[in-house]
Amino acid sequence: MCFSPLCDCLARKQVRQPGRPAIRPLPPVPMLLSRYFLPILRETPKEAEILSHRLMLRAGMIRQEAAGIYAWLPLGFKVLQKVTQIVREEMDRAGAIELLMPTLQLAELWRETGRYDAYGPEMLRIKDRHERELLYGPTNEDMITEIFRAYVHSYRELPKILYHIQWKFRDEQRPRFGVMRGREFLMKDAYSFDIDEPAARRSYQRMFVAYLRIFDRMGLRAIPMRAETGPIGGDLSHEFIILAETGESGVFCDADILDLPIPDESIDYDADLEPIIKDWTRLYAATDEVHDPARFERETPPERRVRRRGIEVGQVFYFGDKYSRPMRALVTGSDGVERPVIGGSYGVGVSRLVGALIEANHDEAGIIWPNSVAPFAIGIANLKVGDEASDAACAKIYGALKKAGIDVLYDDLDERPGAKFARLDLIGLPYQIIVGPKGLAEAKVEVKTRRTGAREMMSVGEAIARFAV
């Protein structure tokens, strides 16, 4: 089994081999609960309807500041960072290049594509002190195209995929479901630039495969579903949907999709990705918006027909010269002819993913984080603070795990055991090491796996060896 702190294969392995510890300590910030900022709510705020929203509020992950606008408290922010980092690593692996564009954009830019007037009240418009019209970016096609055209003029510099992870604002008529449908949200948006349609198709495939890996690393089974392509047409648009009871859209797919293999980290993005895409798009998969019952029944045997609910966590699409033509983002081909660069864009709802992860991973007691995104990998509960043996055992375990570079939260508060159990279960750390006089009387501590509820008594040394490599 792989224990390397630098290896990102662990989340997936853990999902497929439940019960085996796999810790991914990045970035490790060991913490004493007495020094942390973790405002747990015992009762559920009434405004929270959906489960992930309730749990995020109760676990002290977020605080609502306005409709659809949230402050990310330390625990929530840690998860958000871990999700962000996975997205970043997989984009980088696929050859995309990170930059950072501003949240505010000039209206003038959006007028070039006609989108300033077309976008509607969903776009937040602002004026500065000089009465210049600005907007809080709901997306960045216009700006990235502006950047691209300023510097790139030759096919020799292509292909390029640029991305950033930045806050967006869409003034939704009705924000709800906590971070799943906020007005302000964190999104990874990537943009590809190619000389022609076949090349653009290859960029699309790169992002498609990268998306399979991103969600897989978070322990999510995201199903690419053919989506509406808008005015440009073509067959190149997919939504990535994860199955969850509380999903917003109905989902219909072939059960076999759920077992398709995910390309591992050794994948060569420069190779032909067509076979992978074919595998993943061969079987029926559609949201209720584009669902074709007749075709579903024709192509999918009854026992493989899956009818569930799903949450959209990503979308990829090809848009050709929709922006490059009006904005005159032109590149010269090998034939010496200047033509609009061919583009696509690729979004992942990063902050939404945090909510979606909870929707897909919880029980009555609270959240159950997949290892790869857990805010802390392990929680240590000292059931009797002040008891010499308990304090010493906890200190030893905490010190060893900390030294091993593991993200560990040590509950050193002087509280009742019941409160500690309830809190640890609520915040959903994958493993709990429970230390108290009863166990220590037999020189044992208890290691509990949150997901399965399995408990195992072992010595302090064994508990440390279990997690620290």
Next chain:
RNA sequence: CGGGGUAUGGCGCAGCCUGGUAGCGCGGAAGUUUUGGGUACUUCAGGUCGCAGGUUCGAAUCCUGCUGCCCCGACCA
């Protein structure tokens, strides 16, 4: 954007109909007690009752306007 709710201490709520010094539970502080799944008790702190007007001797309560938030629909990463 249509429809419906709601606004009282950090959180969850009662009080409003039938105006008369603002209450309960949780949480917080101090203490006693307890100690392996949210312990019990005592004491304490904490609220211009969303905002602005109006009616009245007197308004959380009645009237008018505004705002925030939530839910149901149509729309969206």
